[in-house]
Amino acid sequence: MKRTTIKQVLSYVKKHAFFLVASLFFAAVSVxxxxxxxxxxxDAIDLIIEPGKVDFAGIGAILVKIAACIGIxxxxxxxxxxxxxxxxxDVVRDIRKDAFKKIEILPLKYIxxxxxxxxVSRVIADVDQFADGLLMGFTQLFTGVITIxxxxxxMLTIHLGITLVxxxxxxxxxxxxxxxAKRTYTMFQLQSKTRGExxxxxxxxxxxxKVVQAFGREKEVLTQFDEINxxxxxxxxxAIFFSSLTNPCTRFVNSLVYAGVGISGAVLAIANGIxxxxxxxxxxxxxxYTKPFNEISGVVTELQNALACAxxxxxLINETPQIPDAEDAKRLVADGNVxxxxxxxxxxxxxxxxxxxxxKVAPGQRxxxxxxxxxxxxxxxxxxxxxxDVDSGSIQVSGExxxxxxxxxxxxxxxxxxxxxxxxxxxxxDNIAMGKPEATIEEIIAAAKAAHAHSFIxxxxxxxxxxxxxDGGSLSQxxxxxxxxxxxxxxxxxxxxxxxxxxxxxxxxxIRIQKAFAAMMxxxxxxxxxxxxxxxMEADVILVMKDGNIIEQGNHQTLLxxxxxxxxxxxxxx
Numbered sequence: 001m002k003r004t005t006i007k008q009v010l011s012y013v014k015k016h017a018f019f020l021v022a023s024l025f026f027a028a029v030s031v032x033x034x035x036x037x038x039x040x041x042x043d044a045i046d047l048i049i050e051p052g053k054v055d056f057a058g059i060g061a062i063l064v065k066i067a068a069c070i071g072i073x074x075x076x077x078x079x080x081x082x083x084x085x086x087x088x089x090d091v092v093r094d095i096r097k098d099a100f101k102k103i104e105i106l107p108l109k110y111i112x113x114x115x116x117x118x119x120v121s122r123v124i125a126d127v128d129q130f131a132d133g134l135l136m137g138f139t140q141l142f143t144g145v146i147t148i149x150x151x152x153x154x155m156l157t158i159h160l161g162i163t164l165v166x167x168x169x170x171x172x173x174x175x176x177x178x179x180x181a182k183r184t185y186t187m188f189q190l191q192s193k194t195r196g197e198x199x200x201x202x203x204x205x206x207x208x209x210k211v212v213q214a215f216g217r218e219k220e221v222l223t224q225f226d227e228i229n230x231x232x233x234x235x236x237x238x239a240i241f242f243s244s245l246t247n248p249c250t251r252f253v254n255s256l257v258y259a260g261v262g263i264s265g266a267v268l269a270i271a272n273g274i275x276x277x278x279x280x281x282x283x284x285x286x287x288x289y290t291k292p293f294n295e296i297s298g299v300v301t302e303l304q305n306a307l308a309c310a311x312x313x314x315x316l317i318n319e320t321p322q323i324p325d326a327e328d329a330k331r332l333v334a335d336g337n338v339x340x341x342x343x344x345x346x347x348x349x350x351x352x353x354x355x356x357x358x359x360k361v362a363p364g365q366r367x368x369x370x371x372x373x374x375x376x377x378x379x380x381x382x383x384x385x386x387x388x389d390v391d392s393g394s395i396q397v398s399g400e401x402x403x404x405x406x407x408x409x410x411x412x413x414x415x416x417x418x419x420x421x422x423x424x425x426x427x428x429x430d431n432i433a434m435g436k437p438e439a440t441i442e443e444i445i446a447a448a449k450a451a452h453a454h455s456f457i458x459x460x461x462x463x464x465x466x467x468x469x470x471d472g473g474s475l476s477q478x479x480x481x482x483x484x485x486x487x488x489x490x491x492x493x494x495x496x497x498x499x500x501x502x503x504x505x506x507x508x509x510x511i512r513i514q515k516a517f518a519a520m521m522x523x524x525x526x527x528x529x530x531x532x533x534x535x536x537m538e539a540d541v542i543l544v545m546k547d548g549n550i551i552e553q554g555n556h557q558t559l560l561x562x563x564x565x566x567x568x569x570x571x572x573x574x
Contacts, residue, residue: 005311009134012091019090023083027142030076033069035150035288040066042281080142088135092127098317099123107322108387109347117203121196122316126309129192133306144292151289158278162268165260166289169253176249180242187239189308194232196312201225243304254291261286323389325406332405334413334494335398336363336525338384343393345383353379354548357393361541366521368528368536370569371545377529379548381497384527386410397495415488419500421480423472428457429464431483436491443490450520451486452512453479478506485513489520496526542566 013020044062047055100123103111111119155163205212205221212221265279274282343357354376361367369377382388383395386402395402402410415435423431432447433439439447444464448454456479460466472480488496498517518538530536537556544552544559544566552559552566559566 005307005314008314009091009307009310012094013087015094016087016090019083019087023080023087024142024146026076026080026083028146030073030080031143031146031150033073033076035147035154035285037066037069038281038284038288039154040069041284042275042277044277045280046275046277084135088131091134092131095130095313095317096123096127099127099313102317102319102321105321105324106319108382110319115200115204117200118196119316120203121199122313125195125199126192126312129309130306130313133302133304133309136302137306140292147288147292151285155282155285155289158282159268159274162261162264162274162282165264166257166286169257169260172253172256176246176253180246180249184239184243184304187235187242188305189311190235191232191239191305192308192312194228194235198225198228198232201228239305257289258283258286323403326404329404329406330400330409332397332400332402332409332413336365336494337361337396337398338495338525339396340380340383341394341396343383343395344391345379345388346391347379347388352548354383357548357550359543359550361525361527363525364523365541366526366528366539368530368539368542369545370530370536370542370566372569375545376548377545378499380545381416381499381527381529384497385414385416413493414495414497415491415493416497417481417485417488417499421472421477421484423468423470423475423480423483425470426467427462427464428460428466428468428483431468432464432486432490434487439490444486447490448486450489450516451482452516453482453486456482482513485516489516492520492524494524496521496524497529498526499529544569 040062044059047058047062103119103123152163152167155166201221201224205225212218261282265274265282268274269276269279338359338361340357340359343354344352345354345357346352357380359367369380371377379388383390384402386395386407389403397405397410397413412435424434429441429444432444436443441464445454448457448464457464457466468475472483475483528536528539536542540555542552542554542556542559543550544564546565552562552564554562560570
């Protein structure tokens with residue numbers, strides 16, 4: 001799994017090959033010049049022979065070279081960091097873009113089956129964590145590896161024996177870093193998963209705070225949060241504890257390297273095997289050589305966290321999308337003719353819901369669907385809109401199987417007003433014009449008047465330019481529903497779906513809205529889902545559903561005369 005994640009990360013990184021090559025080049029420049037400075041320092045030390053015998057002119061020339069190297073190194077490191085930042089944040093932008101694009105085409109089954117807060121955590125928190133690890137990886141991994149290779153090369157040019165001492169002790173540092181890294185990955189993965197769980201709970205509770213307080217569930221929710229928070233603390237502590245072992249362990253090994261170089265170099269210097277300046281240079285290289293191991297071990301820890309977060313976001317990106325439109329999919333030109341033939345569907349395979357559902361609707365007919373909660377009324381609407389695909393059978397609109405037409409043309413052929421209202425952050429005007437962005441203010445006002453929303457909109461501080469928050473902000477549920485109705489009134493399609501469309505509206509306004517709906521439905525095929533049977537008495541056909549099947553069918557008077565299930569439902573409301 002980790003290997004697959006790394007491959008996917010590299011597939012995003014390789015799109016920015018220019019900046020990657022530039023970063024490697026400037027990393028090499030900065031490392032080479034940094035490693036050249038100890039040689040110059042050693043040369044300067046060797047020009048100090050004894051009191052009275054100091055080559056000041058030579059030392060001055062060397063100091064100029066050292067200053068030039070430091071200046072160029074600083075510029076190279078700055079450019080390298082610019083390139084690394086560019087790569088990291090371009091990759092993060094691309095990943096978030098792909099994740100959000102995937103959310104747009106995921107089947108509704110995925111969205112219904114996953115906590116919204118957990119999905120948000122993947123796209124926001126996990127990608128941020130991944131960015132931190134990736135940035136540190138680029139900044140320190142490149143320079144670290146080049147420093148190790150460069151240091152070995154320079155040491156080999158000075159003395160082979162001391163270099164072998166360094167190389168022999170090095171694998172201990174690598175073993176320690178690898179040992180710890182393997183154990184931190186699973187812990188960081190658990191930390192990321194628990195963080196998503198916590199985000200999901202917070203998102204759920206903030207969105208439903210009124211309900212929590214109304215039912216006095218504050219203590220229970222707080223207990224639940226404390227439990228998740230404690231688990232997050234525990235797994236975070238374990239992850240950080242093991243990752244924090246890396247640096248001191250590698251520093252211990254590095255001290256062994258430095259001691260080995262110091263002792264062997266001192267013995268050689270006494271025996272005139274190397275000069276004092278060369279010994280100074282070797283000790284400097286011993287520090288330069290071991291320092292990247294500390295940095296790389298830190299990077300490995302961060303990369304474990306980054307890869308754990310990347311795996312979660314790539315799980316979302318790699319999720320199977322909804323079945324795409326067929327290549328030869330037609331653009332639907334709807335005339336209002338709808339037919340369902342032998343439709344079968346279930347959300348969970350072992351629990352069948354709709355079985356052998358058959359229905360023919362003529363253009364302009366008003367079809368009401370009634371029945372007890374959970375009988376499949378809203379599911380029929382989801383199938384008509386192709387939010388879900390049927391398990392078997394077919395649904396045809398205007399003689400075309402809806403799987404053979406584009407989803408866009410199918411859905412624009414329906415106007416929907418649902419029991420669950422949704423308004424986005426923006427102005428009242430923007431929300432009404434969502435389906436017809438080019439609409440004039442006159443058209444928007446006419447639609448609002450038809451939906452009986454104009455009067456309350458005019459009472460708002462800025463009228464149609466009033467800015468509302470996410471999901472309607474401080475508007476009442478009824479006002480939000482009126483705006484959703486106005487949205488459909490503005491851009492009337494050939495077919496309508498009204499799913500408990502007046503459930504949050506007072507009785508007086510409902511009577512007005514029903515008149516507006518009557519005018520709106522004139523000549524349009526309409527599907528009306530309702531619990532209040534008084535709202536569907538004028539329907540041409542009433543389908544009575546129970547356990548996913550149509551058990552009765554007819555108009556209001558016919559069904560009452562039959563004295564069946566519909567009669568029982570009707571009488572129970574009066």
